[in-house]
């Protein structure tokens with residue numbers, strides 16, 4: 149058993165419809181294993197343990213006359229690996245778009261790295277040793293460095309490096325990767341690479357469970373895009389899973405259940421049926437505008453991380469992009485993306501969305517996201533992050549602002565500033581936008597509208613300054629993920645204190661009320677973009693405080709739109725007033741639950 153607390157999930161998701169293999173199996177051996185649910189949804193099916201074949205390599209030194217043959221073998225393996233990766237890259241582009249396929253492009257670039265390949269070939273010749281030993285050692289140098297890093301980003305990228313190494317070594321032996329799995333199974337493996345996920349997903353896999361991996365691993369992001377549930381970080385679960393046995397995988401709760409009892413399977417089948425029905429009902433409603441029962445309009449936009457997600461927004465009834473997290477543009481390259489690349493990216497997004505809005509958040513690097521700092525920070529979440537980096541490194545800010553301003557040819561782009569804690573920070577970015585806008589205009593660019601300026605409200609300091617902030621910006625967006633983290637001093641990624649990460653804490657509830665009402669008083673638009681916006685319990689409270697704009701993960705939009713139609717504003721206002729008087733999270737949640745149940 150893996151004794152790890154399950155992280156809280158933000159909701160459930162769909163799975164494919166019930167099949168005959170979903171019939172309950174009699175079993176008294178039910179076991180539950182907790183990991184990290186990093187792509188939601190649940191699956192019931194047969195376990196398939198995916199194990200890589202191990203290849204016996206010759207370890208003896210080469211005879212001198214075989215040296216050139218060995219170098220040739222290495223070069224052929226590189227060539228084959230590149231061919232395989234190109235194929236995977238094409239499949240990925242077709243399935244989920246360019247950004248993920250760029251990951252494989254990066255792997256291809258590494259295969260072509262003349263320094264790495266040059267070192268390997270010259271060492272084979274000089275040391276008269278088999279290629280696989282030298283490959284292991286040369287990659288090992290980088291891997292050790294990556295794995296020892298305190299930075300999660302590098303530790304996770306070590307997995308990519310390991311995958312390339314394994315691919316080359318396998319190809320020294322002209323062996324194809326065994327990627328066949330029974331159709332519709334749940335794949336369990338110690339480790340899966342992004343390429344494995346892409347290839348295996350062609351067999352209609354219902355879900356994945358891995359011992360390794362984290363919430364931000366590429367495999368998690370890819371599964372989210374493919375809409376396949378995955379539970380990662382399961383410790384040594386793969387040693388216990390038995391191919392052919394029945395299993396339930398709950399990617400929402402980060403839970404896998406082996407040999408589930410009849411009642412458990414029944415519960416999950418029911419859960420899934422309810423989920424499918426709810427989804428079907430919600431998606432009919434999703435294409436209409438959302439109104440409260442008394443006819444007040446509620447707008448619901450999407451939070452997105454990649455341009456490719458825009459193609460799917462219409463299906464969910466999304467009304468635009470309320471938060472585009474740009475830090476993912478740094479994905480495989482710690483250097484900031486060039487202005488031209490950003491301009492093309494943003495312009496394309498603005499064009500795809502017009503006339504719907506696109507809120508581009510300036511790079512929120514640092515903290516728990518992409519680590520940019522050259523030094524190891526003792527407490528990155530309280531360190532060099534978001535607007536602090538933008539102010540200290542003007543090249544990053546200037547490049548991004550110029551790209552955003554030039555991209556705004558349809559006038560539907562706004563800029564959102566992350567991690568605001570002072571008026572000076574807002575003014576700094578505001579003045580930079582004015583300066584760049586005036587300069588770009590003076591160069592005779594086509595008439596461009598100046599993007600609106602928004603501030604993320606995600607620190608208690610910003611809540612304290614909300615009156616001043618909402619007088620100088622066009623809109624504010626409440627980031628409840630960080631607001632909860634910083635208000636309660638609870639690291640949002642620390643599983644040990646996960647139970648204390650309570651968005652219905654009275655301190656948060658009161659801050660939300662203060663921010664929304666103050667913004668309205670100052671005629672400043674206000675929306676929520678933290679995960680709390682997706683929570684059906686939170687919706688009536690937020691509406692009761694006066695919130696009319698939500699930005700949430702797209703897949704949750706149909707459900708939110710359906711929820712808001714159940715209440716009148718008056719009912720929500722009375723609910724909010726009651727909650728504001730309560731001083732405990734449990735009491736607040738109980739009141740919200742009772743309200744939702746009564747409708």
Ligand code: PEP
Nearest residue numbers: 606627628629630677678
């Ligand atoms: C938030 O903090 O609530 C937010 C939306 O931003 P992120 O999750 O990207 O930090």
Ligand code: MG
Nearest residue numbers: 606627629630
């Ligand atoms: Mg945030």
